[in-house]
Amino acid sequence: MTTLIEYLHRTIAVSDRLQQEIDRITRQRTVEKGQYLLRAGERCDVLRFVEQGLLRGYYIEQEKEITNWLAIDGEFATSFYSFITREASTESIEAIETTVLSEIKYADLQALYRDFPETERIGRILTENYYIKLEGRLLASHFKTAKERYEQLMDAHPILLQRAPLGYIASYLGISQETLSRIRAQY
Amino acid sequence: MTTLIEYLHRTIAVSDRLQQEIDRITRQRTVEKGQYLLRAGERCDVLRFVEQGLLRGYYIEQEKEITNWLAIDGEFATSFYSFITREASTESIEAIETTVLSEIKYADLQALYRDFPETERIGRILTENYYIKLEGRLLASHFKTAKERYEQLMDAHPILLQRAPLGYIASYLGISQETLSRIRAQY
């Protein structure tokens, strides 16, 4: 279990006043396994942070579900595209496990950026970190074999492999479920 | 030709004082075709903005050059990973054309963030935009065919196709040069 506020303290200096404001605009809640936090077509109006549990973001392409990301304890879980651009999301977000999360509304976050400019820094650093991760995924996708990508994930997030169904992981890695199953059989 | 300062004005409100400070820390320079701006192993200590020209970032994997990005007029061209993490870059940056660019040193940028908190916003928005672009590339890489990816690039950056050598574009799209050549032959 990692709370949002712990995460923030690790990223920037949080003054008492800021702390209070964050507490005020943050809402904690629990969603049951199988519940949806966002449906494709809706606009994503909250920044979500997974304190404990597991969510997945996916969208439908050619009648197939494509898992775009998996967010586990201590990670943000928002349809970034929709949240940033303010357009309708093509992604849906579903709870794979019963999940405890903290949420901040878009408008509240913008006001926070305005009233506490130091929080722009959080937004920036956070996005920078996510950018770097994504870059790694892209390079892997282009130039690593399915097996190498699986091994990379095994190193980085071994827990994920135990908690998320195989099909979602395969889709996340950009390989078919059958291929992933065969890779796994080699061990 | 798009100058950095034009770009910034489009992104945030730039006060006179800020404008002056940016002018002070920004250095414009020209690099000839074939020159290097960064070599793998060095740390990337400047934020670069291409005002006019074309740069590419690439790295070597299994004796092969992999083009990671191409930056044309009006785009930033920095080894983000190295610039953000302060580690040595695995990327090299080379000028494909004679290029005019503006540079800001890392330390100057950090001071700018500190003294003009509103510039954190630029950093954040800029990274957000780059994040979204990258996300699109990743999805395309996983679930689109080579041809579809090429067509996507043709729509988004037709100019690039005329200015960058085929091999770099192929590598950027994550396909072999031969395959790209064959795709192109179909038109």
Add this chain to the structure above:
DNA sequence: GATAGTTTTTGACATAGGTCAAAAACGGGG
């Protein structure tokens, strides 16, 4: 602990796109 639903595995087969090698086309300096 039998039933039904879901998830994973296995098998057979198809194909997009990779690799290697050679030929052709292009481009710029003399």
Add this chain to the structure above:
DNA sequence: CCCCGTTTTTGACCTATGTCAAAAACTATC
């Protein structure tokens, strides 16, 4: 306008991974 180096194209062949389908292994519910 010719030559040399580079870039692109073409051809032949190979392989990783996808697809479809069925069997097997789980999981949860009554």
